[in-house]
Amino acid sequence: MDYLMNWDKIKTEIDIEQYFLFKMGSLFSFDKYKQAYISVQNGKHGDIIRFFTHERTGVKMYYSIVFQDSGDIIQFIKKRILQNTNASPEEINRELKDYLGLGNIKDIPKKETIYFQKNSQPNETGFKVYGNIIQKLNQHYKYLIGFRKLSQEVLESELFNNIFFTYQTYANESLGFYLKDIHGEIVGINRIQTQENEFFNKKWFDKNSQNRVGFTFSNKLANTETLSIFESVFDAISFHEMYKLDSIQYCSTNGELSFRKSQLLHNYVIQNNFNKVILGNDNDLAGNYFNLNIIGTFIKEITKISKSENNICIELQSVTERKKINILLQFFKKSNSKFILDDDTELPQSYFTETLSGNINVYFFIIPNELESIQFFVGLLMRAWDLESIITIYQPIHKDFNEDLIQYKNTIHG
Known part of the structure; x- marks a missing residue:
């Protein structure tokens, strides 16, 4: 047979x-x-x-x-x-x-597994690349320019040149881009299938990729003062193409942003002396939760943010001066007992306190895991800690900025 x-x-x-x-x-x-x-x-x-x-x-x-x-x-x-x-x-x-990716080919090609050439092996620490990195994108332009509606000029610009590459494994080629930690070390690869088959636009991480500490960064140009954060690299490029802002480095979190990972981004802001931060996360529940995590890292009193299926808990520590925390207390009912955050319980919007030692108090603010509640709490934090001068939130009209770009280009071209 x-x-x-x-x-x-x-x-x-x-x-x-x-x-x-x-x-x-x-x-x-x-x-x-x-x-x-x-x-x-x-x-x-x-x-x-x-x-x-x-x-x-x-x-x-x-x-x-x-x-x-x-x-x-x-x-x-x-x-x-x-x-x-x-x-x-x-x-x-x-x-x-x-x-x-063999389609209707009857036989597997008689060739050995593809391995890296030494001159194309990137310098990684603790992460092994299993495929072959090829710095050419011709076969992916239909996806990038036709499907994603990104312009070739922007893809080849100083900011985004060489961000993408072709990732070649056994008889298969996909669009790839690196995950890097805040020190610039490669910790993974994100891959996308651009061939028009049943797996079209399928995304997956290369094995052993560490997205919990990894980000996809644009190139950083001289005199850059702002870091702009998105869930997807395609959203970042779309935002740049639509708004054409200067002095910005772009960063995507690849769909994962816990409070701990947000703290890494905050450290990156400090290390690179950025004056401002732009948030361009998706216009949905997850995107607003990401905004909350990032903003929380700019408030020294916030020590932890966690969530369950129904609720979110924000922990703040206060020593003596608590004028800013008092602004939050006006909108929450105090509870006399500590709540347990789990998926089976739906908690009311409230807060409770614990005394650690001496005059150190911990405040646990509970809010519903809902879009409006997160947006309201983010607004309180921004005003109480006067973060508007540092952080600007851009909200896409549609789900994300790549969809905004697609809709815009579809409209102007009829």
Whole structure:
């Protein structure tokens, strides 16, 4: 049967973990304590998957802690992707061909796995690049210029030149860009499928990428005074194209921004002597929560921000002078008992206090995890701590600034 692939070759040359991240990475998050990928469904843990290398064969395997089954990439496709333990070889081959970008090609090309040339290997610490970095974008212009509506002039400008690259793995090429920590070290790669197939616009991180400490930065030009923060690099470029502001470095958080990660950005602002910060996060619940996290890092009294499915808790410490905190207290009802923040409880807008030692008080402000409540609290913080002179919030008309750019260009071109 000429449609059959060489499965033994596939088992050794295709990394099952990388395949998993491509197919299901958006549904799972990595737990560093369990050393496994965990899916969360309705606030509760779903499947838990761990990857390991078979001692004798060296083949990368998976093990499901919840369902207690294991196997190689072929078994993974049967049980997790096709959900059919009796799937035929032709069905599995079709799935692998789609992943490899082989389309209707009958045979796997007879070539060895692609490895880095030494002169193209970037200088990373603690992160290994598994593919080949190619500094050409011709095949992605239809995606970048046609689909994303970004201009070639802006893509090739001093700010954004060489931000993107082609990431080549076994028989597959995608659009890639680095994740870097605040010291400029590479800690991961974000990838996007730009070929027009069923995976078009699919995004996934290269394995071992550390997005919890990683950002995608534009180039930093001389005399730059402002850092502008977005969820997506495409939003950042779109914002620049529409507003054409000067003296700005752009930063994207790639869809993840906890309070701890926001503190890293605040440190980056201090290290680079930025005078101002622009926030251009999405016009939705997550985007406004990101705004809250970033603004919180500019207030020394705020020590922690956390959330559950229904509520958000903002912790502030005060020693003696609490005039600014008193502004917040006017809008909250005091509770005599401490609340527990969990997904099963819906708490009222309120606050409670704890005394640590001496005259140090901790204030716990509880707000609903809702768009209007977050916007209201952000406004209070901005006014009470006089942050308007430092931080400017730009809100997109549509969901994000790339969609604003797309709608604008579609309108002017009829």
